[in-house]
Amino acid sequence: MVGLKVFGQPASTEVSRVLTCLFEKNLEFQLVRIDTFKKEHKIPEFLQLQDPSGQVTFREGDLTLIYSRKIIRHLCDKYADQGNKKLYGNGSLEKASIEQWLQAEAQNFWPPSAKLVFHLAFAKPLGKEPNMSIIEENEKRLSDILDVYDQRLGKNAFLAGDEFTLADLSHLPNTHYLVSRCERGKKLFTERKNVARWVNDITNRESWKKVTEMQNEHPAPLEK
Numbered sequence: 001m002v003g004l005k006v007f008g009q010p011a012s013t014e015v016s017r018v019l020t021c022l023f024e025k026n027l028e029f030q031l032v033r034i035d036t037f038k039k040e041h042k043i044p045e046f047l048q049l050q051d052p053s054g055q056v057t058f059r060e061g062d063l064t065l066i067y068s069r070k071i072i073r074h075l076c077d078k079y080a081d082q083g084n085k086k087l088y089g090n091g092s093l094e095k096a097s098i099e100q101w102l103q104a105e106a107q108n109f110w111p112p113s114a115k116l117v118f119h120l121a122f123a124k125p126l127g128k129e130p131n132m133s134i135i136e137e138n139e140k141r142l143s144d145i146l147d148v149y150d151q152r153l154g155k156n157a158f159l160a161g162d163e164f165t166l167a168d169l170s171h172l173p174n175t176h177y178l179v180s181r182c183e184r185g186k187k188l189f190t191e192r193k194n195v196a197r198w199v200n201d202i203t204n205r206e207s208w209k210k211v212t213e214m215q216n217e218h219p220a221p222l223e224k
Contacts, residue, residue, distance in 0.1 A: 004029035007057040010214040013117070013173035014055035014068040019214065020169055021072040023207035025083035031214075069106060072166055086163045094161070101159040101167035108145050112138035113174040121181035135184075142188055146195055153194035157201070168202050175199055176212070 004022070006029055008015035022029050058065045058074075065071045076088035089095040115138045119130040152159060160167040178185030179199060190196045202208065 003061060005032060005059040006030070007032045007059070008034050008055055010211060012055045013114075013177070016173045016176075016211050016215070017068040017170060018056055018058060018071050018075075019211045020172060020207045021075050021087070021166070023210050024087055024169065024205075025075055025079050027075065027079060027082065069102065069170060072169070076166060084164075087165055087169070089160070089165060097160040098165045098167045101165075102170055104145075105167070105170045109142070109171060110174065112141040112145070113178060116142060116185055117174050117177045117181075120185050121177050139184075139188065146188060146192055149198075150192040150194045153198045158198065164202065164205065168198070172202055172208055176203060176208075179203070 004027060006015060006018055006022070008031075010016055010019060010031070010033075019031070056066065056068050056071070058071045065074060073088070080088070089098045115134055119135050123130040149159070156162055158164050158168050159171075175189065179189055180186075189199050
């Protein structure tokens, strides 16, 4: 599918979410790497398309999307018969379950996990001091959420059932940073048996391995 373009850095959680979906769907795309940490962007087209957060922009012909969760839904709807056909469910009931967990990720999981990713994994490299009160508050919030996840994953292999779907995929970026970059964050996942098994399963998917390879090949520079 020549014509699909993603603007951003693979290290961005928003970009990596979209890239993983593209790999799951076996879609051809062009990645235009942008250094989101620099004040000036050198690619004029990106300047015209840049979203407020400066993290990810997706272009397909005349269509431009800027929110990763909206982008992955679009890809699964438009290319339902390509690649992983179960990614967004088969039928209204499966899709409703996936949507429930996508909402849980966006509204419940993402806010505390994003704050922990910043303060535990990126604050010091950016020359900032981690805020311990924010860390402790969001560890408690994420712990409560992961307790619910652990119960759910004791009944099913994945969040929305026994198949890997967008519900799981959307959790990958923040989960990856917390598990791989800091022992304190990792413990939140590994101390829960079912969550630990789930994290191992989703982070070992070929689609995610390709994304982490891209992150390692050309890491985004962090500037103070």
